[in-house]
Amino acid sequence: MTGLGWIAAIIIGGIAGWLAEQFMKSNMGILMNIILGIAGAVILNFILVALVGATLGGWIGQLVVGFIGACILIAIARMFRRTA
Template sequence: MGFIWWIIVGAVAGWLAGNLMRGGGFGFLVNLLVGIIGGVLGGWVFGLLGISTGDGVIGSLITALVGAVLLLWIISLFKRNR
């Protein structure tokens, strides 16, 4: 059941990040991808900083949300330069 939770947490984190970073998200599939990639990115960044959010769903959601917002911010930097 862990994989299903990753998908649910990724979709929610991607949707929240899309709403926080200007607008209403990008649709379910893109939100899902942003959330999952954001979860990996957030886990990596939190690991570098020595931050632990715990093993629960809330900790995973926070990690994925921070990573997804960071990912959307990085993408926006590249879009502005064009």
Template sequence: MGIIGWIIIGGLAGWVASKIMNTDAQQGIILNIVVGIVGGLLGGWILSLLGMDMAGAGLIASFLTALLGAVLLLFVVKAVTQRA
């Protein structure tokens, strides 16, 4: 998957994660893309720790991995910013 694919999957995953975590009003399209791409890296790392290799698993698996990581990322950010 090329950079355009990463941007599209990241944007969709970041947007869905922001809807799940109820942070959509605070985020724009650029932040959704960044959250989705970072979430994909985070989700891939967490799944690799659990022994799951998601490389080459397909479009849906990539989206679900990015979604998992994006939700976790937003959860942590939301928890840290509410305490400050």
């Protein structure tokens, strides 16, 4: 995550994952929330840098990016779960 330490990344990832879980009406658990939040932020940051050349900075920016990324990952997981 851009400019954040590991502890901050875990905290923001957990919050972003939890918010995505509530928004998407999913029941993944706290560990999966943290993983989805961090992974979502990393993936979406990579995409934003590749397409736009910049990403959102700071705690709030990373929370927004992590939330959107986690929502995307939850949607992808649901698609795979339905086809299997």
